[in-house]
Amino acid sequence: xxxxxxxxxxxxxxxxxxxxxxxxxxxxxxxxxxxxxxxxxxxxxxxxxxxxxxxxxxxxxxxxxxxxxxxxxxxxxxxxxxxxxxxxxxxxxxxxxxxxxxxxxxxxxxxxxxxxxxxxxxxxxxxxxxxxxxxxxxxxxxxxxxxxxxxxxxxxxxxxxxxxxxxxxxxxxxxxxxxxxxxxxxxxxxxxxxxxxxxxxxxxxxxxxxxxxxxxxxxxxxxxxxxxxxxxxxxxxxxxxxxxxxxxxxxxxxxxxxxxxxxxxxxxxxxxxxxxxxx
Numbered sequence: 699x700x701x702x703x704x705x706x707x708x709x710x711x712x713x714x715x716x717x718x719x720x721x722x723x724x725x726x727x728x729x730x731x732x733x734x735x736x737x738x739x740x741x742x743x744x745x746x747x748x749x750x751x752x753x754x755x756x757x758x759x760x761x762x763x764x765x766x767x768x769x770x771x772x773x774x775x776x777x778x779x780x781x782x783x784x785x786x787x788x789x790x791x792x793x794x795x796x797x798x799x800x801x802x803x804x805x806x807x808x809x810x811x812x813x814x815x816x817x818x819x820x821x822x823x824x825x826x827x828x829x830x831x832x833x834x835x836x837x838x839x840x841x842x843x844x845x846x847x848x849x850x851x852x853x854x855x856x857x858x859x860x861x862x863x864x865x866x867x868x869x870x871x872x873x874x875x876x877x878x879x880x881x882x883x884x885x886x887x888x889x890x891x892x893x894x895x896x897x898x899x900x901x902x903x904x905x906x907x908x909x910x911x912x913x914x915x916x917x918x919x920x921x922x923x924x925x926x927x928x929x930x931x932x933x934x935x936x937x938x939x940x941x942x943x944x945x946x947x948x949x950x951x952x953x954x955x956x957x958x959x960x961x962x963x964x965x966x967x968x969x970x971x972x973x974x975x976x977x
């Protein structure tokens with residue numbers, strides 16, 4: 699807590715923007731109606747975000763990198779540094795991987811693929827990566843996932859890159875399942891990425907965030923979600939932030955806009971809501 703004589707913190711210093719907020723504008727995840735002239739590249743993303751919203755904290759989904767070659771990664775780092783910014787996390791959605799695969803050879807191949815992104819995180823200065831759990835044929839069988847995350851946590855520790863798990867499907871569909879996996883792995887370099895929106899109901903959301911935030915390194919700050927009827931439902935962002943603060947969370951709230959309409963307007967509205975909650 700701040701003392702009475704401490705200067706007030708600037709909420710913008712706690713806010714980040716994920717490339718996923720503008721995913722329809724990247725070639726790899728392009729929206730079907732987006733014209734060529736509206737597409738952006740990762741090397742331009744940092745300046746766009748900084749100039750529009752004054753944000754210097756970033757999260758870059760792996761599919762939005764055009765390469766993992768050293769020269770390209772160096773250019774990404776330079777682009778971030780040009781706005782005096784920082785990449786805080788790389789969410790990894792690596793096609794064809796499954797860290798919970800029952801086939802040992804395939805599981806090892808998946809681990810090897812994720813390790814390359816730990817190396818890439820080092821190159822661009824990101825202190826963490828999020829990698830998906832996948833799933834075993836037997837949902838009760840955690841052994842493959844435990845081996846994978848133990849190996850990745852150990853590898854990441856040697857590179858000073860934190861491995862984090864998001865509530866994001868597969869074995870990570872619920873906060874309880876995530877915490878069970880983390881306890882089984884039992885490695886200090888494994889943490890969480892709480893996502894405000896990736897819970898099916900409010901009844902699961904707030905207890906789930908309470909479980910995840912004590913080990914949280916970065917959070918996905920959604921202001922709403924699409925329900926099963928395809929309707930946009932606003933979230934109680936104030937309550938989500940209060941849960942984080944009670945847990946002692948000191949990380950970045952990364953805006954991940956997935957709603958309807960112009961994503962630039964959606965990000966602007968998300969930042970406004972988040973600034974108010976953090977003020």
